[in-house]
Amino acid sequence: MKTKTILISLGVATAFFLLSTKKAFANLVHNQGFRGCDGFGCGSFGASRGDRVHQGIDIPTVKGETIFSPISGTVTRFPFPYGDDLRYTGIEIKNEIYSVKIFYLKATVPAGAIVKQGQAIATAQDIAAKYGSGMTNHIHLEVRQTPTGQIIEPTNLF
Template sequence: MKKSTWYIIGTTTLLFLIMGTKKAFAKITANQNLRTCDLHGCGSFGASRGNRKHNGIDIITVPGEKIMSPISGTVTRYPYPYGNDLSYTGIEIVNSEYKIKMFYLKPIAPIGSTVFAGKIIGVSQNIAAKYSTAMTNHVHLEVYKKQGTNWILIDPTNLF
């Protein structure tokens, strides 16, 4: 091969190693283990929920565990996973590229505040108190990517 071909291959490989291995999101827990399946279902994106699909991923937590923001952005609201049970809360964070919703955590970052990836935004709640110990404690995470003026739900599994 020509010297210029080797230069192109080497440069491309170097760029991939530098840029291609950077993940888009910070971990939300130190261990970042995904909930597999238990008696209440599976925690993977797209898992069956009867007549619908699971819109996010579930990351295993211990009640009271510190939860970090996966992205830098603005806290826009505190959504509730259950309209009839306001004891379980969540947080929504938005930036120019992503919107994330996390449930089963008690937020400590105020609405309107700027948060940074990897910094504490809340503590996990005890979801097993609602569903029994047959459900693994976890924080639920949904990710939406901006496309034009719309937010499109995406699989966040490989963003960490």
């Protein structure tokens, strides 16, 4: 009887551990990595951008690569990263905890769509076409707390 109780306790503890270590975000691309530094700067959160800092992270992509939703939520809008170059687009997805913006993609879901974490939502654009081969092609991810709008460092959410 003691052995059975111990085994059940270990099973419950293992299940709790596995569930509690699940990351908040799904990967945005297969074989996800993070953009290091190239001729145009670094892709990490907080990297210098002259008189400002990078408020997101950059994830390397290949033009046309499928992009997946990091969270479950509602597609609220399609923002533009550059006011003077509308070729490049983004997507914003919100739920009660997180608001994410992902830039340099072409959305394949409409505004108002309810998306699930890990669902295909877009294809990657070719940002290198704007900056040249010195820039690693990537998508850009920014994360905020939905209730407060405060920016969050997203690297450890994966």
